[in-house]
Amino acid sequence: MSTQTKTLLTPDQYLEIERQAPYKSEYWQGVMFAMAGASRQHDVLAGNLFASLHQQFRGRPCEVYKSDMRVYLPATGLYTYPDVVAVCGPGAFADDHVDTLINPSFLAEVLSPSTEAYDRGRKSEHYRTMESLQEYLLIAQDRIHVELYTRQQDGTWLLREANQLQDIVQLRSIGCHIHLLELHEKIHEG
Secondary structure, rough: OOOOOOOOOOOOHHHHHOOOOOOOOOEOOOOOEEEEOOOOOHHHHHHHHHHHHHHHHHOOOEEEEEEEEEEEOOOOOOEEOOEEEEEEOOOOOOOOOOEOOOOOEEEEEEEEOHHHHHHHHHHHHHOOOOOOOOOEEEEEEEOOOOEEEEEEOOOOOOEEEEEOOOOOEEEOOEEEHHHHHHOOOOOOOO
16 A cells, blocks of 8 residues: 655745646646646637637726636635636736736636536635635536626625627626627537
């Protein structure tokens, strides 16, 4: 029987490895875990959301990032890569590398069969600890369905759902809206 102990990484060790790695990994409690690849539908949905927000941010002090922007959650120590993340106002970063955002206003996750339970459960718990985060969106890739969680003034979270192509979801935290028809553009092509 093996009694090998698992070596845990410090956050600095993780960042040193991650910044040189050819693939992305998340980090929590000393453990680095590689992210799974995404399906075509996942990439199209995330890309459509990014494009819509990018267009709506023109001339405004807001920025939107794709899944390559790492987000650090100080309250729990999680380093993660949301599918889409946005900040209005000055972005705050963990260090001078400017590759780890610590104050997102909004983020979105496209649900995959392999990550849906984590995205809805533990990851959602982590996200709710971020003081700056006002809204987060979960997007189903197997049907037309989104869930928007909005932080209320008393700290509770309100859920709103949309599941029709004609629905429009208002993202008040960043002054944007999402047309589900546009979000699902090209999903059934290819």
